[in-house]
Amino acid sequence: MTGNTAVRADTVFRALGLTKTYQMGDVQVPALRGVDLELYRGEFAVLLGPSGSGKSTLLNILGGLDVPTSGQVFYEDQELTSYSDSALTRFRRQYVGFVFQFYNLIPSLTARENVGLITEIARNPLDPREALRIVGLSAREDHFPAQLSGGEQQRVAIARAIAKRPSVLLCDEPTGALDVQTGAMVLEAIRTVNIELGTTTAVITHNAVIAGMADRVISLSDGRVARIEHNAHKLLPSELQW
Numbered sequence: 001m002t003g004n005t006a007v008r009a010d011t012v013f014r015a016l017g018l019t020k021t022y023q024m025g026d027v028q029v030p031a032l033r034g035v036d037l038e039l040y041r042g043e044f045a046v047l048l049g050p051s052g053s054g055k056s057t058l059l060n061i062l063g064g065l066d067v068p069t070s071g072q073v074f075y076e077d078q079e080l081t082s083y084s085d086s087a088l089t090r091f092r093r094q095y096v097g098f099v100f101q102f103y104n105l106i107p108s109l110t111a112r113e114n115v116g117l118i119t120e121i122a123r124n125p126l127d128p129r130e131a132l133r134i135v136g137l138s139a140r141e142d143h144f145p146a147q148l149s150g151g152e153q154q155r156v157a158i159a160r161a162i163a164k165r166p167s168v169l170l171c172d173e174p175t176g177a178l179d180v181q182t183g184a185m186v187l188e189a190i191r192t193v194n195i196e197l198g199t200t201t202a203v204i205t206h207n208a209v210i211a212g213m214a215d216r217v218i219s220l221s222d223g224r225v226a227r228i229e230h231n232a233h234k235l236l237p238s239e240l241q242w
């Protein structure tokens with residue numbers, strides 16, 4: 001890696017001076033205005049910030065779904081910002097699990113089959129049953145998405161994301177469409193993945209309450225990192241005061 005400050009040995013992602021400007025016709029929309037950020041191996045990070053602060057843009061760039069306008073991103077000792085499109089796609093397939101607000105399950109496949117689709121193309125996948133166990137859905141393996149609640153569907157989506165044993169799990173507003181109680185169960189599933197598989201985890205949210213369960217809270221404001229806080233005591237999802 002480059003840069004003259006010491007880099008922690010457990011650094012998984014390192015972003016340096018990231019900017020992203022979207023061109024909307026004649027108008028330039030700045031989404032990131034110079035972000036320096038690290039994610040550490042095995043940590044549970046929450047990226048907190050209001051709508052429009054650049055959270056999704058940042059996560060998409062870290063995960064190789066998008067590229068910055070300027071700046072560098074390193075994953076381990078690889079510079080993602082030097083990759084071709086196809087190299088970036090390979091990186092994403094092998095190392096990154098994504099969870100989004102909407103679950104995008106295939107309606108005609110059961111929970112186990114939805115997870116199994118991924119395990120057919122991964123190198124060293126989890127058994128779909130094991131992935132569903134981790135998210136607490138062993139009893140729902142044979143159910144179709146329409147037979148599952150929103151929170152259960154999101155947990156299937158988490159099982160699908162972890163089935164390839166990604167190095168990092170990136171979640172963009174995973175509870176955004178859910179009520180408090182089912183949201184807490186989804187967060188519990190993500191927490192279990194983080195603990196049982198040791199997956200480096202970043203959860204985006206605009207809900208400050210969720211920050212209580214993180215190791216580190218990275219607050220974004222207007223395309224910049226405004227603040228980074230460490231929680232001395234992490235709360236369980238069931239202990240969060242909504």
Ligand SMILES: Nc1ncnc2c1ncn2[C@@H]1O[C@H](COP(=O)(O)OP(=O)(O)O)[C@@H](O)[C@H]1O
Pocket residue numbers: 022023024029030031049050051052053054055056057058
């Ligand atoms: N594809 C896009 N085209 C144009 N502007 C975009 C696009 N995606 C995001 N933006 C703009 O970039 C800024 C940051 O957006 P985003 O990263 O989605 O923030 P957040 O996830 O925190 O809500 C916003 O002003 C948003 O309107």
Ligand SMILES: [Mg+2]
Pocket residue numbers: 055056057172
């Ligand atoms: Mg967003």
